[in-house]
Amino acid sequence: MYVFPAIGLGAVLCKPEWITDTMVYAVSKALANSLNEQEKARGELYPRIERIREVSAQLAAAFIHQAVRENVAKDPKWVQLAESSSVASGQDAAPDGRYAQRVAQEVTRYMWEPAETLEQLRASLPHYHHHPVVHSENGKL
Structure with missing residues (x-):
């Protein structure tokens, strides 16, 4: 590990x-x-x-x-x-x-750092407009 x-x-x-x-x-x-x-x-x-x-x-x-x-x-x-x-x-x-x-x-x-919120994930994607909409409660992944 x-x-x-x-x-x-x-x-x-x-x-x-x-x-x-x-x-x-x-x-x-x-x-x-x-x-x-x-x-x-x-x-x-x-x-x-x-x-x-x-x-x-x-x-x-x-x-x-x-x-x-x-x-x-x-x-x-x-x-x-x-x-x-x-x-x-x-x-x-x-x-x-x-x-x-x-x-x-x-x-x-x-080192890779995982996103903690949906907003962080969106901000990390270089071309977010090409990605499908992700739904979650409270913006948490």
Whole structure:
């Protein structure tokens, strides 16, 4: 639920030549590191589902950092962003799941966000006049 969507998002963004085992391992380490103190105290294995968007961005950022470390990321924007962070380290660095908060924040900007109301849905459609009328109560989807 957490790892594979983050791998997909990270791959779409940084466009690696291929996905390596160590990139998957870095995402897995980031998932293990993502538990907050409350989740650890409750003995949970995974972050609460309410945090899925936050954690997904973090995991995708860890993927991007590892792809840059391995020199397989091809999108210059993400390469530059990861390399300019304090997390950037040599190509030989073992995957640790670390990421720069700046990279995670930028990943969030590219994530899909569902509409909460009919008005938000209409505003998000580029050519709404071509779409059939959608009816709902109170404008909620």
